[in-house]
Amino acid sequence: MRNIYVEFPNERPLDKQDVELVERKGIGHPDSICDGLAEGVSRALSQEYVKRFGHILHHNTDQVELVGGRSTPEWGAGEIDTPMYILLSGRATTQVGDDVIPVGEIAIEAARKYLKENFRNIDVDTSVILDQKIGMGSSDLRSVFGRKGIPKANDTSFGVSFAPFSLTEQLTYEVERYMNGTMKKKVKASGEDIKVMGERYKDEIILTICNGMVSKHIKNIGDYKAIIEEMTGLVRDFVAGITDKDVRIEINTGDDIDNQSVFLTVSGTSAEMGDDGSVGRGNRANGLITPYRPMSLEATAGKNPVNHVGKLYNLLSKEIACEIACEGADQVYVRLLSQIGHPIDQPLCADVQVVGPMKLEKRAVEITDYWLENIQEMTEKCLKGKAETF
């Protein structure tokens, strides 16, 4: 009934091939800002629905458009001239009987909170215009949410993931997490807009990093150079903790130091000076963009975690792939395809491709079955903000 297929294609896993390419847009990239806002709004709505009605109601807030502003960064200073404009849209249930749910207010509040918590150099009060056009959901869809039992799939759609990360993927992912994490305490001048591009040709790995630097914390071009060098050293040390291999680290190599044309920002994100963003154009649910791996184009962030298979199947396939990989597979690709109107635990097809020992077949089936059986655990994780969506 769950239509689980396990294949063992005769392929070399990606890390045995010659070329690899992977990208991670850090949390301050305009696309990631939109993903974060979309998911934050969905989570806040879900929590409010649960509080009021005992279960999540229909919504999909996976539509956020960020229109970049204008700014004038200066050494040791800088100003936002035109605020960035953020439009929250999508659908949500605004009324149940006579009970009106303040969707607009919840969305704005959640968005402000997300920005405040994640972007220490953005003054949310004055540098951001938060607008919202969240409409009412269609009534048919709304009705299905109250029912008992496993929800029905909202659409014919698919989720895709893989495991494990290759070394290049791991480095690409971890380095952004490090730079936007513990490194931030040491280097105040590093903004949140960090893009890491990992490339491998045979044994040679290069991490090309673009980091929007925060002008008020940098005195002059000399200071800028010194900070970039400091960061390069820190990242090199961090990478050395993960691998013995020689990894080239290049930070802001597009800079033209002589002409002082460098990646300088007021707020730590290029959204302040003209870079636009939207949901679903950045990282996949596993945190990476992987042109050498299968991907789903469904935006995971912002969709309702009850019956939107575009969200749930992306998250679920990640869990399934990871667990099978833990059992000893070299490479696992998982693709889940839903059937509109059918219970979400019964996909049209759950396709698992394993590069590894054939004996894994049974475990692969068990793991896949377990997660489909318990798909509503994923809904809970989303509700609690424990599911990574970008």
Next chain:
Amino acid sequence: MRNIYVEFPNERPLDKQDVELVERKGIGHPDSICDGLAEGVSRALSQEYVKRFGHILHHNTDQVELVGGRSTPEWGAGEIDTPMYILLSGRATTQVGDDVIPVGEIAIEAARKYLKENFRNIDVDTSVILDQKIGMGSSDLRSVFGRKGIPKANDTSFGVSFAPFSLTEQLTYEVERYMNGTMKKKVKASGEDIKVMGERYKDEIILTICNGMVSKHIKNIGDYKAIIEEMTGLVRDFVAGITDKDVRIEINTGDDIDNQSVFLTVSGTSAEMGDDGSVGRGNRANGLITPYRPMSLEATAGKNPVNHVGKLYNLLSKEIACEIACEGADQVYVRLLSQIGHPIDQPLCADVQVVGPMKLEKRAVEITDYWLENIQEMTEKCLKGKAETF
């Protein structure tokens, strides 16, 4: 050169006539909110221009549109369902040479500050969407601001005012100031959206007051009734301090107590539930709407205080009328008409109509001349926030 004309028309002053009618929209009325925001933005820009360039630059921010939201007030509680939407527009100088002035950011910041300082029941972070479309001013107009000497009038326009207030006018004005002032400390349930309509027929004065009440501070309909009665008593006492005459006080008489259909709000203003507002549709610069008195239609709030005669002449005529009235006139009407391109201290016509002793003519001319001579004092008052514009 200042074309000052003083007339002594053979009229009964308004308070000797049979009928009088006057209105004041309190600071929480949607139109007044817009006036306050427009002036707040203009003041913040003016101060920034002075800080950077030593003088105010061209701007006119007398365009604010408030689109009402939706709300669900409830006894002892209540929620904003859809935030009100406020669009700041107008023109301002955004650049001088290479120096970019962060007009958008200054405007948003000033607007937030104004709302926070004046509306204790509005959560600016979540109940208001503040948007801005402030454009660049035309370059010709911008150039005149840097010049030495008396600025040239920006337009052919006029300012109008009168003095003194009749008793009905005084009561209408003072009662709103009292209710939104010292009374607020005693009656937490009184919102800022207060409209006072003063009517007099012969000796009978009625003050009809609409006050948006704040739901979270009112337990039930009985409590509501009690609070309205308390307020009626307080206003009656306040009025008794001004006049011995019998004045009828009617607060929220449009309420249908039996059906619990009363003027209840979450935030203290009807803007939360569908009442829109814009600049220039409420009080004149003297704080009143007076269909029995001459009025100017020029919005005073938000215009630049350097050469916009629509602002300066309204403010100036108020000062002139008041001073002449102090000299012993029963009624003074002042109308100032500018000539585009001429220095603002040289109106095409300064028309003063006095009901009172003919001997006042000389003082009337002197006072009018003084204020035209010192018109730039008014610019200073605006800059310091000491000019009342609505």
Next chain:
Amino acid sequence: MRNIYVEFPNERPLDKQDVELVERKGIGHPDSICDGLAEGVSRALSQEYVKRFGHILHHNTDQVELVGGRSTPEWGAGEIDTPMYILLSGRATTQVGDDVIPVGEIAIEAARKYLKENFRNIDVDTSVILDQKIGMGSSDLRSVFGRKGIPKANDTSFGVSFAPFSLTEQLTYEVERYMNGTMKKKVKASGEDIKVMGERYKDEIILTICNGMVSKHIKNIGDYKAIIEEMTGLVRDFVAGITDKDVRIEINTGDDIDNQSVFLTVSGTSAEMGDDGSVGRGNRANGLITPYRPMSLEATAGKNPVNHVGKLYNLLSKEIACEIACEGADQVYVRLLSQIGHPIDQPLCADVQVVGPMKLEKRAVEITDYWLENIQEMTEKCLKGKAETF
């Protein structure tokens, strides 16, 4: 029951006084554009409501904000660089039972139609962004519209008007109508943004006219000068058909011909290059702005013509004043004050001030009573687009 008071104040009518001042903003002035759009939307909605339900439903669309664009006029050419942005807002009934009224679509359609019919040089498809945020009306107000009999006043408000026009007023009004009417056929280069300021000092009348000229129809500065002269001649001839008096005509005297800094536009309105507009800041319901006459600040355009006394009483007082003036009064001032919740034919006070023979008292009462009795005729006129509102 209709509380009609007729007074005969001992005043000189305005045209016997020394100074007069009057202004008319032509249909292409940004404020008038907004008035026209607001009324057009209200009319379209009213007609649709009547078609569907047999009577007009609750709405007030007296909120339009126009944010000026940017343009580059050139001799014989010119372009709109940034479209003007027009936000239609206000309230309307969007649903009755299961019947959804396409308010947004009706509003946009009506707005487009109004712009297309009145502005031959505006390309509505590309030079204008028409947005709408028309909300749902409050349910209480909506319910009163279906009832039989005379509607109840929506608010405590007043309407004000006067008659007859003085010569200065007549000229101010008629000259704009002429220039935007039959003169347009002869002078293609004259845009719709025409402001006429009429001033009289004793016997001297000056009409100061600002007219946005259309660049594509003007070859060069010489051509411009010639066209202004032609227009001046045409207006002089037109005025000569109305009065024998000497009237000075000044068109675009703010121009700096030597520096080619003249009032040139692409579309015939200054809205294209930064002049903003809103409803209710321009002409009163009689088509004029009259600081020497009593005025109401209520915007007439866009309000519902069923129970909004801010609209109906302004229109009604104009009719009443005109008819009484026709009976031989030198000057008539009419002020109607409503009582919230009372039938609109029963004002709290209908105050008529007549300068003229005392014998007019009876006719004044009859005429006022007639119009109150038949106030719903005014609703019909609005519905058919026969009521002038600005």
Next chain:
Amino acid sequence: MRNIYVEFPNERPLDKQDVELVERKGIGHPDSICDGLAEGVSRALSQEYVKRFGHILHHNTDQVELVGGRSTPEWGAGEIDTPMYILLSGRATTQVGDDVIPVGEIAIEAARKYLKENFRNIDVDTSVILDQKIGMGSSDLRSVFGRKGIPKANDTSFGVSFAPFSLTEQLTYEVERYMNGTMKKKVKASGEDIKVMGERYKDEIILTICNGMVSKHIKNIGDYKAIIEEMTGLVRDFVAGITDKDVRIEINTGDDIDNQSVFLTVSGTSAEMGDDGSVGRGNRANGLITPYRPMSLEATAGKNPVNHVGKLYNLLSKEIACEIACEGADQVYVRLLSQIGHPIDQPLCADVQVVGPMKLEKRAVEITDYWLENIQEMTEKCLKGKAETF
């Protein structure tokens, strides 16, 4: 210098594997509408830049957000209640010296034109609100466009494609093209919002099609059923012209015919009733979404075709893959990776994976080299609207 690598991985081509999954969002899907608008705006700007300056200037208009409206479809009728709202954003060069380019107007005009030409059931005048917030591009980027020679890459980014289409892919693609092409003439009731999901398990191919039907052309539920059956027959015949294999065709199988809950629209697209859309979330540059194939996440539509490698490399890799496939390869994957600041004909890496005879290596290198050498042909194709981007 062009870093071309050709690999021959030991893989089964996709059509020899057990499972395949592919999707195409038709031109009326909200995401595709946004893609089409983005590309239309970019093309119009490019053409205008060429006309004025001889070459394309900097712009990226790959940001369009569509917020769905509300509608009431009815048998034989139907209305749009709330227009859909479309926000065009991105960046473009608005000024060169004194020459102002009317970017806003060009964008709105291009968007209207695109909608009019492609959606016969959308009334662009009244059912769509077209807004724009296209900002000014950053000056550094703008300067590079005027230079002679091969442009430098704007970013470190990649393009990905493959060839040939498998049968399932071909059917998925062709069926939408047929349904939105010649079938439209026979079946007026078929709207433009068509989503085709192609699934293959071993030899069994299913095409699941969702088609928004146009209510005014359908009399009742019986008529609806008959039209769906007619369409199913037509598609079956069309497919029979491509393959002998048995292909299951399912159109609107999510319908609940008994309860008349079917996919009915007024305008032929679900954007009218709440489905939002944005650029880059639908088809890749080859017209498909292929979770079993490598994909790039870069939105192709709307980017500048001069130096945006996110656009050019996606288009180029498609050409390269197709030509190599024509030489006899079973499967070709092409990935091009740029180096920021380097000429776009010199990628960091051009990785070609061929499943097929090893002798193709030389041709693969030649073809790849040729297309890199002639990358500016692709710019020309975009300019002429001959490059398919979604």
